[in-house]
Amino acid sequence: MRFNQFRSMVLFAFASALGLSACKGVHFNEENSYGLKLVSLKISPEEHGLLNGQLLSKRPAQVQISLAGEFKVNCSASYAGRSSLDSYRKSYDLNFCDESYNKRSHYRLSAQAIDKTMVRSLVGYGVFKFLGLEVPKAEPATAYINKKYLGLYVFMETINKEFFKARKVGIEEMYKARYGNASFRQEFASRLPEAFSYDGKGEDNYVLIESIYKMLWLEPRDDLFVEQLEGVLDMDSFLSYMATALFINHWDGFDNNYFLVFDTDKKKMITVPWDLDRIWEKPSDFKAEDLLVRNELLTRLLKVESYHDKFVAKVAKLLAEFPVDRLILEVQKRQETAREAYGQDPILSRYQTSAFAELEQNIRIWDLEMKAFVARYP
DSSP states (O other), X not given: OXXXXXXXXXXXXXXXXXXXXXXXXXXXXXOOOTTSEEEEEEOOHHHHHHHHXXXXXXXXXXXXXXXXXXXXXXEEEEEEOSGGGGSSSOEEEEEOTTOOBTTBSEEEEEOOTTOSSSOHHHHHHHHHHHTTOOOOOEEEEEEEETTEEEEEEEEEEOSSHXXXXXXXXXXXXXXXXXXXXXXXXXXXXXXXXXXXXXXXXXTTOOHHXXXXXXXXXXXXXXXXXXXXXXXXXXXXXXXXXXXXXXXXXXXXXXXXXXXXXXXXXXXXXXXXXXXXXXXXXXXXXXXXXXXXXXXXXXXXXXXXXXXXXXXXXXXXXXHHHSOHHHHHHHHHXXXXXXXXXXXXXXXXXXXXXXXXXXXXXXXXXXXXHHHHHHHHOO
């Protein structure tokens, strides 16, 4: 009797294992690209354990990385991002060591933790690019670890020195806005590393950022403030970034999620967007002016009539180029491109209807606010 019970338990466990492998979104021993870029990671149990055991430190693990069946390299991967570290779906930074793929040796495999549609970044970067900003190349991809389907991801460039070298833009100092502290509030004037991370020639060289804080908070005359600022900051790039951030309801991008980078040709800092998974997220919570005051530098700059007019003109230009129906059509096209991969995703598949309906509604709501904003400043 006991033997029969034991045998039944073994058969049940075996059947359950077979059932698990056939569950929706959990694929073993196969790697289906679903018509998208295929990104496959192969990692030993020991390295996978170390990766997960040192989650917060983002310790790199030794992995074999394969891309689209045409590129394979043995190097490393680490967890990426901040808020996504707590999510079931995690993002990965991929390092190809001395190898390069399309002139890059570093890429982000992004889970877009907040965005259940996986299209916000793809659409948003296109809008930023229209106003002439440098943006990372990004595309949908299917991701696997040890032939287990992780789901639909966004495969994209990271913003680093390679990013600018590939675009033949010479750079030196690079500052990344961080933690919602990069609003140029006076309280961070003496705590700059809490507001911006630094990558450049010297260790913790915040001279350029510090100079902007001094202009902003120590120069009382607006005309002199603007004159000094124009010598350090590429104003068109900054205004284009902020106007686009407003247009796409990038509420998390006024004091976070952007780069200031010193362009050696312009001899000024340019602004570069990053991390758009929250655009058009909660349009009913804001008026346009609620977002503009999230950045003290922008707030003061908009008090100068000529720059205020340029800013409003950029928003109006975006409204003309990207009417609401065009934006929604772009979302629908990208939804269709990744439909099969999305439907097989073990997490995202449950949101396939609701997430896109919500995004389309949010775009329509914010479009009305943008039209009202431009109308308030004819």
